Amino acid sequence: MDSITHIVLGACIGELFIGKKAGRRALLMGAVAQSLPDIDFVASFWMSPTRDLIAHRGITHSLLFVLLVTPLLAWLADRWRRPHNITFSTWLWFFAVELLTHLTLDSFNAYGTGLLEPFSRRRYAMHAMFVADPLFTIVPTIVAIALLFMKSDYKRRRWTVFAIGWCFFYLAIDVFNKAIVEGAVKRVTKQHNIEYRRYFITPTPLNNLLWYVVLEDDKGYHIGYRSVFDTKSNIDFAYFKRNDSLLNPVKDLEELKDLFIFSQGFYTIEKEDNVLVFNDLRFGQRVGWYKPNATFVFHYYLQRPYDNNLVVQRGRFANWDKAAFLSMLHRIKGE
Known part of the structure; x- marks a missing residue:
């Protein structure tokens, strides 16, 4: 997915997990956490175009990366700006969900994601969503901006749940529409x-x-x-x-x-x-x-x-x- 989508959805997930305890910092932490797998863009400065194509969405988009980095990020966050009342398990779940959300969204489009790197070079792609879809992104974008100014904890949580729920709903529509077209293609080719x-x-x-x-x-x-x-x-x-x-x-x-x-x-x-x-x-x-x-x-x-x-x-x-x-x-x- 495009960077804006990862940033705003990451911010909403941050609000959901640690918003009450971390305040508006949760938005920033969520945006950064979900954008982290795209750190592989740095490799493009030293690689040829074709090497970069293969490296992008490779090891930093793998389940192994999530497994190794999640406890490290949780450990760092747990020691940042102490004292705080956020448990270590909450940090673990927060970073795991952010990173896995990034991998899942990227797997929905054509580029594909190296979920099993470095053990397999296969790229997993559902071909169910274009890399940038305004109707998917617009709701979490509006909510993320609103959360910067909203004060009521009840409203903040309600808006956050709505934004994340919209994303789940839209992904379900993607899968449903693809199934419709796939069925039509099979009928046409057979006929x-x-x-x-x-x-x-x-x-x-x-x-x-x-x-x-x-x-x-x-x-x-x-x-x-x-x-x-x-x-x-x-x-x-x-x-x-x-x-x-x-x-x-x-x-x-x-x-x-x-x-x-x-x-x-x-x-x-x-x-x-x-x-x-x-x-x-x-x-x-x-x-x-x-x-x-x-x-x-x-x-x-x-x-x-x-x-x-x-x-x-x-x-x-x-x-x-x-x-x-x-x-x-x-x-x-x-x-």
Whole structure:
């Protein structure tokens, strides 16, 4: 998830656990605690772009990290600004919940989370939520700001419970909407005899109503879009070849090996101005619901590694304009 979401939700959880005893400091401690796993961004200053892709959401987003760091943070907090009346067990639960919440939220989107690092390099991704969803974040943001000024303990707790409850409710909606779309995709592929060996379904930007669908076969991918409000019995798929043969001239590149691992095998290769481009399909297309043959958000220039800074972010909202935004709203309404 985005940093703002972790900060404001962390602040609300801090208020719930230690707000009565720590006052407004609970908001700051909660925001910092839940943001802690993202300390791995520091590694990007010393790593190549592809190494950084694999390192991010790795060991600091693992269950082992939570297991080791939680008692250390609790020990430090217990000795900070004594005397206080917060028990050590409360500190343990507070930090454990904050860190586990961060890992859970990150596991909901396409990037994936290395929950079992360093014992397994597998990334766990539910593909149930876009990395930034305003409707999810707006409620804990409003509540976190309100808590800075609110004095009544009863109101503070009631607002905090509402914010956290909203987050649980919204995540349940994400899972429910994905189930609707997944069921529709299985019906459509069976009805139209579309064969595939793997697939994934993930939300389009900033919502959980329009979903991006990728079906993999031996030579490439069927890519389409499905709204939870669609009633038609088919999906308009565009087909993209994998084009593995284009990789022969660069098959020994170290960056390529990293990209294979990072993309989990969902990739295509294409040429752009005589430069080979590696596309990771998991992050979607640039306004693909509007232009079915659109290029992909994540694209790595294999022969120009110096052009690959911010590789995950640079295409996320490229080609967005009024027409593309209105087309998304229209497509969400269903066909």
